[in-house]
Amino acid sequence: MRCRLGIGSARSASRNASSTLPSTQKALFTYAFDNDHITSNPMARVKYIAGDRKERDDFTPEERKLILIRAREAEPHVYWVNLVCSFLGTRT
Numbered sequence: 756m757r758c759r760l761g762i763g764s765a766r767s768a769s770r771n772a773s774s775t776l777p778s779t780q781k782a783l784f785t786y787a788f789d790n791d792h793i794t795s796n797p798m799a800r801v802k803y804i805a806g807d808r809k810e811r812d813d814f815t816p817e818e819r820k821l822i823l824i825r826a827r828e829a830e831p832h833v834y835w836v837n838l839v840c841s842f843l844g845t846r847t
Contacts, residue, residue, distance in 0.1 A: 777803035
């Protein structure tokens with residue numbers, strides 16, 4: 756897995772992130788509930804069963820560049836999410 760500025764080409768990283776996201780969210784909400792940060796745990800009864808996933812093509816380098824250019828013109832939360840994801844390789 757390599758990380759390059761503006762180009763996150765680690766295909767395995769995006770697969771791992773999407774497959775562990777529900778369990779990560781559940782752990783986060785459980786922690787928040789156990790430590791009295793929230794009054795109820797909305798993920799307590801959520802069960803996640805991964806269905807058949809169809810593989811999609813990665814973004815081309817030109818598409819990734821365009822995403823980052825357009826993100827500069829967007830609202831701050833859109834800009835930062837895209838910038839951070841480009842460094843983490845999650846937008847491939």
